[in-house]
Amino acid sequence: xxxxxxxxxxxxxxxxxxxxxxxxxxxxxxxxxxxxxxxxxxxxxxxxxxxxxxxxxxxxxxxxxxxxxxxxxxxxxxxxxxxxxxxxxxxxxxx
Numbered sequence: 001x002x003x004x005x006x007x008x009x010x011x012x013x014x015x016x017x018x019x020x021x022x023x024x025x026x027x028x029x030x031x032x033x034x035x036x037x038x039x040x041x042x043x044x045x046x047x048x049x050x051x052x053x054x055x056x057x058x059x060x061x062x063x064x065x066x067x068x069x070x071x072x073x074x075x076x077x078x079x080x081x082x083x084x085x086x087x088x089x090x091x092x093x094x095x
Contacts, residue, residue, distance in 0.1 A: 006053050009075040017056035019080070026055050039080075046077060053078040 007016035024035050031038065031048065038048050050071050057064045064070050 005081050006049075006056050006078050007081065008053050008078040010070075010073050012075065015057065015062070017053070017060040017062060019052065019056055020059055023052060023056045023059050026059075027052055030055075049078045049080075050074065052080075 004019045005016050006019055007014060009015070027038070027048070028035055030051070038044065051067065054064055054067055054070050065073070
């Protein structure tokens with residue numbers, strides 16, 4: 001997940017943000033669940049994916065509305081894209 005990007009369409013505009021370690025730590029502190037426990041299994045929560053997108057955009061200094069308003073504007077669900085080891089381009093879409 002580190003070195004990954006998360007992307008979503010909001011009001012017709014494609015937005016993306018990097019998933020930094022600070023986003024992962026914020027997730028674990030907020031939800032009180034481990035990162036791998038939340039995303040490594042067969043039952044990821046949509047709310048968790050949306051929260052990671054929201055937090056990643058905030059950490060990337062993008063302007064975002066409060067969480068519930070943010071979710072109401074989503075045109076699709078966030079997609080996490082892993083980068084190749086050299087940091088170039090998406091390796092695969094995992095969500």
